[in-house]
Amino acid sequence: MSSLPLKVGIAGLGRLGKRHAQALAFNTRHCQLVAACSPVAAERDWARSELGVERLHTDFDAFVRDPQLDAVILVTPTSLHADQTIAALEAGKHVFVEKPLALNVPDCERVEAVARKHPKLVAMVGFVRRFDASYANAKAQIDAGGIGKPFLVRSQTCDMNDPSGFFVAYSAQSGGIYMDCSVHDIDLARWMLGNPKALRAFASGTIALHPGLAEHGDVDNGLAIVEFEGGARAVFYASRTLAHGHETSTEVIGTAGKLEVGHGAARDRVVTSDVHGVRHQSVADFFERFAGAFQSEMAAFIAACRGEKALTLTLSDATEATRIGLAITRSLRSGQAEAV
Numbered sequence: 001m002s003s004l005p006l007k008v009g010i011a012g013l014g015r016l017g018k019r020h021a022q023a024l025a026f027n028t029r030h031c032q033l034v035a036a037c038s039p040v041a042a043e044r045d046w047a048r049s050e051l052g053v054e055r056l057h058t059d060f061d062a063f064v065r066d067p068q069l070d071a072v073i074l075v076t077p078t079s080l081h082a083d084q085t086i087a088a089l090e091a092g093k094h095v096f097v098e099k100p101l102a103l104n105v106p107d108c109e110r111v112e113a114v115a116r117k118h119p120k121l122v123a124m125v126g127f128v129r130r131f132d133a134s135y136a137n138a139k140a141q142i143d144a145g146g147i148g149k150p151f152l153v154r155s156q157t158c159d160m161n162d163p164s165g166f167f168v169a170y171s172a173q174s175g176g177i178y179m180d181c182s183v184h185d186i187d188l189a190r191w192m193l194g195n196p197k198a199l200r201a202f203a204s205g206t207i208a209l210h211p212g213l214a215e216h217g218d219v220d221n222g223l224a225i226v227e228f229e230g231g232a233r234a235v236f237y238a239s240r241t242l243a244h245g246h247e248t249s250t251e252v253i254g255t256a257g258k259l260e261v262g263h264g265a266a267r268d269r270v271v272t273s274d275v276h277g278v279r280h281q282s283v284a285d286f287f288e289r290f291a292g293a294f295q296s297e298m299a300a301f302i303a304a305c306r307g308e309k310a311l312t313l314t315l316s317d318a319t320e321a322t323r324i325g326l327a328i329t330r331s332l333r334s335g336q337a338e339a340v
């Protein structure tokens with residue numbers, strides 16, 4: 001373990017990259033944000049003026065080879081994740097890459113093969129929910145046998161409607177609603193169920209508000225069922241169209257009880273009663289719901305790079321999440337159950 005802070009660079013300063021960059025610059029212990037990479041001048045200017053980052057790269061290859069860096073954080077478009085992760089590992093850097101690892105299984109396997117050649121480097125995929133205090137508590141209770149044998153997970157990722165239709169264009173590169181949103185629920189289900197092998201998936205969906213999604217073979221509300229070896233099952237729901245706020249929740253049912261995480265979208269414990277009725281304010285989006293988890297996730301990555309605590313989340317978990325997400329997406333389009 002080193003007493004020096006880990007020197008970190010970030011690539012991608014968009015919707016989520018800016019949040020990660022701010023956390024690395026101001027709120028993460030034992031690391032120093034020293035470099036940033038973006039093809040967009042305004043994003044590089046932002047990193048310099050808002051975060052004081054001096055090493056600014058337009059070219060990703062120069063960024064990963066920057067000798068000042070111990071580790072890189074990749075918050076770039078999903079289609080770039082696999083090649084950029086490989087480039088980072090081959091340049092001798094620890095790497096954190098946002099989810100999903102890739103939009104096809106061979107790309108995930110290529111990353112795994114390169115990571116095996118660099119066993120001293122940490123390679124982590126951002127399944128942030130594993131670092132949320134409530135999900136971690138639920139997992140600990142399951143591992144302690146609190147609900148008996150878990151056999152059924154019902155999990156949803158539901159965003160508030162964005163009338164700008166931002167994600168309609170985003171759908172062209174995100175892999176669609178299951179690869180972009182449900183991939184979190186898929187990872188959680190495997191984690192909570194003890195990593196059973198997925199066998200078959202069936203999906204159906206509808207477009208409630210955003211017809212532009214049809215062009216990408218996508219939907220704004222999607223349902224899926226996944227069957228696992230040994231009898232476990234998972235049911236997923238993803239939506240882009242909730243009226244009231246962001247609502248991520250998960251139920252795990254076992255032979256001796258059940259656990260619920262995140263039921264409802266209440267922002268806090270304030271309940272307002274007036275002439276309109278009795279109500280909570282809602283969580284607006286995933287940033288607000290998982291702000292603490294994003295911090296804990298980055299702290300776990302830094303700790304792993306510094307040799308303080310190994311990660312339980314593996315690249316192979318990320319490959320399986322992609323494999324299952326793809327089978328669900330195929331089923332949405334074929335209308336048939338698909339083998340995973």
Ligand SMILES: NC(=O)c1ccc[n+]([C@@H]2O[C@H](COP(=O)([O-])OP(=O)(O)OC[C@H]3O[C@@H](n4cnc5c(N)ncnc54)[C@H](O)[C@@H]3O)[C@@H](O)[C@H]2O)c1
Nearest residue numbers: 011012013014015016017037038060075076077078098099
């Ligand atoms: N964990 C989560 O809950 C969560 C939430 C949102 C997004 N994400 C993931 O984060 C990733 C980014 O999503 P986003 O919403 O921030 O996207 P975005 O489009 O807002 O940002 C992408 C960024 O990458 C930059 N970029 C593009 N090409 C680049 C290159 N070659 N080198 C360096 N930078 C490059 C762009 O300039 C931009 O700053 C996606 O993979 C997405 O799945 C994860």
